[in-house]
Amino acid sequence: MRLSYKLYPFQSNVEGKKSIGDIIILHGLFGSSKNWVTVAKTLSAFGSVYTLDQRNHGDSPHSSEHSIPLLADDLEEFISDHALKSPILIGHSMGGLVAMYFDFAHPGVLKELIIQDISPRSYPFAYENEIKSMSFSLNGFSSRTEIDTEMAKFLPDTFIRQFLQMSLDRMESGEYRWKLNVSGLNKARRVFESAFSETVISKTKTIFLIGGKSEYITKEDLVLIQKVFSNLVIKIIPEGGHYIHFTHQKEYLQILSDEFALIS
Structure with a gap:
């Protein structure tokens, strides 16, 4: 690739x-x-x-x-x-x-x-909260602050949320998307095993x-x-x-x- x-x-x-x-x-x-x-x-x-x-x-x-x-x-x-x-x-x-x-x-x-x-x-895939914090629909959100507030419901750690949000992209349409393949990474839970x-x-x-x-x-x-x-x-x-x-x-x-x- x-x-x-x-x-x-x-x-x-x-x-x-x-x-x-x-x-x-x-x-x-x-x-x-x-x-x-x-x-x-x-x-x-x-x-x-x-x-x-x-x-x-x-x-x-x-x-x-x-x-x-x-x-x-x-x-x-x-x-x-x-x-x-x-x-x-x-x-x-x-x-x-x-x-x-x-x-x-x-x-x-x-x-x-x-x-x-x-x-x-x-290593175990111990990132359940991180995945949840990026899995809700971003439709209707107009600012990063609004998204951060919703993420905090799943992930209280401010440092980690800010780290994740470095992969949050605002498109020309004004809508937000994750550059990360969140669903793909969620399915790769054995990535750190063996x-x-x-x-x-x-x-x-x-x-x-x-x-x-x-x-x-x-x-x-x-x-x-x-x-x-x-x-x-x-x-x-x-x-x-x-x-x-x-x-x-x-x-x-x-x-x-x-x-x-x-x-x-």
Whole structure:
């Protein structure tokens, strides 16, 4: 599947500084390339940055099929179509699962793998309230405020509602629509199950960026991560949760900037 994307070309802020190579960012479930503008602009000081809309998200095509292997196939097609050589791959949540799956299936292709707050294991589809908050008819709503009020009946968390509403689009007719394939994602409730059917060992240089207060990473996950990735660095932002690229952006970008400054 041909994916929509945004490109942030390499723009060195130091005269004579060379690009470290291409950087690809994969968003999480219900996200899009729009969530990564500030991060992408900052990282473009090191190399060209591609922020992808994965299938059923953003401006990419919708499909009735949605699984980690298929998303990894989409990524493979993107890398091939754009002739990207040894890219650095950053993946958050669902995007992190896709990134790990791709790395396991294509050893030696990536220059570096950066995973944000997810482990190579099965996860439950615990997004019932998110789905409900986007499943009512948008006919008759004249403002985002009205839609937000209705969403709050199903999803009290203001932060998550605002995150979801980044995929809320107002058409020329004045009507609203979800760019997300809400019904398709609702039917893909096993997307996070059994994506990793067997234990593999990755030799790719890998960095895990973890929120210290995140519910997505357990002590057992830390053991699993250290078992699977042989060339590993783990960075924990102690007060962070699952969305550290947004809630703790300064610390997040400092970690990546320090890492990228070491790459020649």
